[in-house]
Amino acid sequence: xxxxxxPLRDVRFALEKVAGLPALAELDVFAHADIETTADxxxxxxxxxxxxxxxxNRDGDLEGAVLEGDRVRTPASFKRAHDQYVxxxxxxxxxxxxxxxGGFPLLVSTAVKEMFTSANMAFSLCPxxxxxxxxxxxIHGDADLKETYLGQLVTGExxxxxxxxxxxxxxxxxxxxxxxxxxxxxxxxxxxxxxxITFGEHDLTENIIHLVLARLxxxxxxxxxxxxxxxxxxxxxxxxxxxxxxxxxxIAIEHKLGIHGSPTCVMSFGDxxxxxxxxxxxxxxxxxxxxxxxxxxxxxxxxxxxxxIAERAFQQAVGYARERIQxxxxxxxDDPEPAExxxxxxxxxxxxxxxxxxxxxxxxxxxYVNAEALDRALHDPDPAVAAERQALADxxxxxxxxxxxxxxxxxxxxxxxxxxxxxxxxxxxxxxxYRDARIAPIYEGTxxxxxxxxxxxxxxxxxxxxxxxxxDEIRATATAIDDPALATVGDHxxxxxxxxxxxxxxxxxxxxxxxxxxxxxxxxMFGQVxxxxxxxxxxxxxxGDLADAGADEDFLRAKxxxxxxxxxxxxPLATSLLPAVTAGSDDLFAISxxxxxx
Ligand SMILES: Cc1cc2nc3c(=O)[nH]c(=O)nc-3n(C[C@H](O)[C@H](O)[C@H](O)COP(=O)(O)OP(=O)(O)OC[C@H]3O[C@@H](n4cnc5c(N)ncnc54)[C@H](O)[C@@H]3O)c2cc1C
Numbered sequence: 001x002x003x004x005x006x007p008l009r010d011v012r013f014a015l016e017k018v019a020g021l022p023a024l025a026e027l028d029v030f031a032h033a034d035i036e037t038t039a040d041x042x043x044x045x046x047x048x049x050x051x052x053x054x055x056x057n058r059d060g061d062l063e064g065a066v067l068e069g070d071r072v073r074t075p076a077s078f079k080r081a082h083d084q085y086v087x088x089x090x091x092x093x094x095x096x097x098x099x100x101x102g103g104f105p106l107l108v109s110t111a112v113k114e115m116f117t118s119a120n121m122a123f124s125l126c127p128x129x130x131x132x133x134x135x136x137x138x139i140h141g142d143a144d145l146k147e148t149y150l151g152q153l154v155t156g157e158x159x160x161x162x163x164x165x166x167x168x169x170x171x172x173x174x175x176x177x178x179x180x181x182x183x184x185x186x187x188x189x190x191x192x193x194x195x196x197i198t199f200g201e202h203d204l205t206e207n208i209i210h211l212v213l214a215r216l217x218x219x220x221x222x223x224x225x226x227x228x229x230x231x232x233x234x235x236x237x238x239x240x241x242x243x244x245x246x247x248x249x250x251i252a253i254e255h256k257l258g259i260h261g262s263p264t265c266v267m268s269f270g271d272x273x274x275x276x277x278x279x280x281x282x283x284x285x286x287x288x289x290x291x292x293x294x295x296x297x298x299x300x301x302x303x304x305x306x307x308x309i310a311e312r313a314f315q316q317a318v319g320y321a322r323e324r325i326q327x328x329x330x331x332x333x334d335d336p337e338p339a340e341x342x343x344x345x346x347x348x349x350x351x352x353x354x355x356x357x358x359x360x361x362x363x364x365x366x367x368y369v370n371a372e373a374l375d376r377a378l379h380d381p382d383p384a385v386a387a388e389r390q391a392l393a394d395x396x397x398x399x400x401x402x403x404x405x406x407x408x409x410x411x412x413x414x415x416x417x418x419x420x421x422x423x424x425x426x427x428x429x430x431x432x433x434y435r436d437a438r439i440a441p442i443y444e445g446t447x448x449x450x451x452x453x454x455x456x457x458x459x460x461x462x463x464x465x466x467x468x469x470x471x472d473e474i475r476a477t478a479t480a481i482d483d484p485a486l487a488t489v490g491d492h493x494x495x496x497x498x499x500x501x502x503x504x505x506x507x508x509x510x511x512x513x514x515x516x517x518x519x520x521x522x523x524x525m526f527g528q529v530x531x532x533x534x535x536x537x538x539x540x541x542x543x544g545d546l547a548d549a550g551a552d553e554d555f556l557r558a559k560x561x562x563x564x565x566x567x568x569x570x571x572p573l574a575t576s577l578l579p580a581v582t583a584g585s586d587d588l589f590a591i592s593x594x595x596x597x598x
Pocket of ligand 1: 164196199256442445447
């Protein structure tokens with residue numbers, strides 16, 4: 001057993017009352033994902049996450065991944081847990097039924113992902129990347145590639161990896177130099193080196209299917225000349241058995257701040273001279289387009305990591321605060337000296353705990369609403385609804401990725417702070433959550449790049465129409481609030497929408513440098529407002545449910561309190577960001593680069 005408790009009650013509430021799972025399950029394709037079946041499924045997932053995966057979290061941090069020759073050894077507990085994960089079929093849930101998957105909506109698999117990630121973020125990266133590989137093949141692979149590789153990737157018997165980054169090509173993939181040379185047999189020979197490849201090599205699965213971005217000899221420069229290749233670690237024979245090793249290997253793994261159990265590999269392709277054999281996925285020179293089709297899902301997955309690690313850190317902090325005795329409650333001069341108390345009774349500790357709680361519930365709603373939009377974009381029978389949801393998902397995805405991963409770090413930091421000095425000491429485990437959380441704002445496109453994506457591509461692609469529609473919806477929620485218990489929620493939400501609207505107009509009218517200078521505060525503002533909006537919707541749903549016979553009154557009243565806390569304490573931050581959004585770039589560049597650090 002571990003100290004992780006799956007937040008099943010809150011997950012169900014967010015799925016049912018905010019993200020609209022019951023309506024989604026009315027679509028034929030998701031008829032089996034009704035709320036009761038989903039709740040039963042999540043209970044099983046939660047048990048598995050808590051009992052099998054969560055106990056591996058500390059091993060992963062302490063033992064880490066180790067390079068032995070060109071093999072990577074993960075902690076023994078990882079292999080045992082992964083075998084059970086594959087055996088139970090958890091990896092298949094979200095994949096299409098025709099490929100052996102469970103056909104559940106992304107919305108449900110997002111809740112599943114949250115629990116596995118809370119249990120052990122480093123471990124969860126292996127299934128996350130495998131899911132990415134399944135998507136790439138499902139959408140872009142030809143019949144042969146699907147036939148050969150999809151089955152074992154869907155079950156998780158084989159793992160996937162994503163090979164984009166090179167030393168000179170991080171945020172800017174236009175600089176990728178890995179070469180792909182056509183061979184006479186219709187395959188390609190891959191030569192080059194990739195860095196920072198998560199689970200590029202490991203011992204959890206027998207085979208690893210690498211997806212590699214590389215450049216053909218006659219390819220145009222820049223991102224338009226990138227193609228996607230499937231490069232297996234072990235060849236697959238015609239009868240499906242595994243054959244010889246391909247010409248690729250892990251030549252180093254990184255020593256890093258957190259997620260120690262997740263090997264971050266330097267991968268070398270074609271060292272033996274003839275090149276690693278690769279198979280083209282989709283059309284030549286369309287690798288970036290293929291990556292983009294997977295990006296919403298992968299970026300949302302990193303947003304979920306922010307939520308998940310925050311939840312784990314929060315649970316631990318609350319447990320500690322309930323037990324740690326220190327100080328006495330406040331009193332007036334003439335009151336008798338009170339007894340020492342647990343720190344959970346100090347207003348400042350309560351402030352930290354409520355901040356964590358409010359952010360976590362807001363993040364959960366945001367990533368679920370984002371996932372539901374992606375589900376409808378793909379499956380809603382009404383093309384107008386599908387298009388509208390695609391536009392919403394496109395807008396929300398950089399916000400989910402960056403806002404949730406930044407807030408995840410803040411929550412993990414607050415959880416450490418609640419522990420006082422004990423938080424800074426490794427034994428309590430609070431420090432691990434903080435270290436693990438720190439990668440999420442960096443990979444899958446840094447949060448700076450997400451902000452650029454939001455203001456550049458997403459906002460401008462439709463002249464701000466989707467953003468305006470969303471702001472109108474937020475305002476409609478705010479003005480519909482008429483219960484005195486939520487009065488400040490409505491007021492603060494209206495103020496925040498006014499600021500967000502002004503910021504949006506300013507961004508749309510600004511020249512490129514000014515716009516980019518305001519991008520990060522704008523994304524933060526949007527996330528902060530979206531969080532307040534979704535908690536307001538939660539509170540309204542909770543108010544409605546209070547009238548039901550047998551309602552869980554404590555839970556529902558806590559929802560209302562949490563929404564109010566967010567509105568009073570965290571939502572005003574959105575309005576305060578307006579000057580930063582609109583400040584422009586003059587002061588950013590007024591001091592020369594040479595003088596910046598002098
Ligand atoms: C633990 C770990 C796991 C990873 N896993 C994988 C993986 O599995 N596969 C893979 O391919 N890659 C992986 N990566 C790579 C990761 O995606 C990159 O590190 C990330 O995209 C940033 O690239 P970079 O490190 O080169 O930073 P840089 O691109 O050099 O960025 C440095 C800073 O400059 C900013 N910046 C850069 N360009 C711009 C711009 N145009 N405008 C504004 N700001 C800018 C960035 O936001 C950042 O703050 C991983 C990295 C780590 C650390």
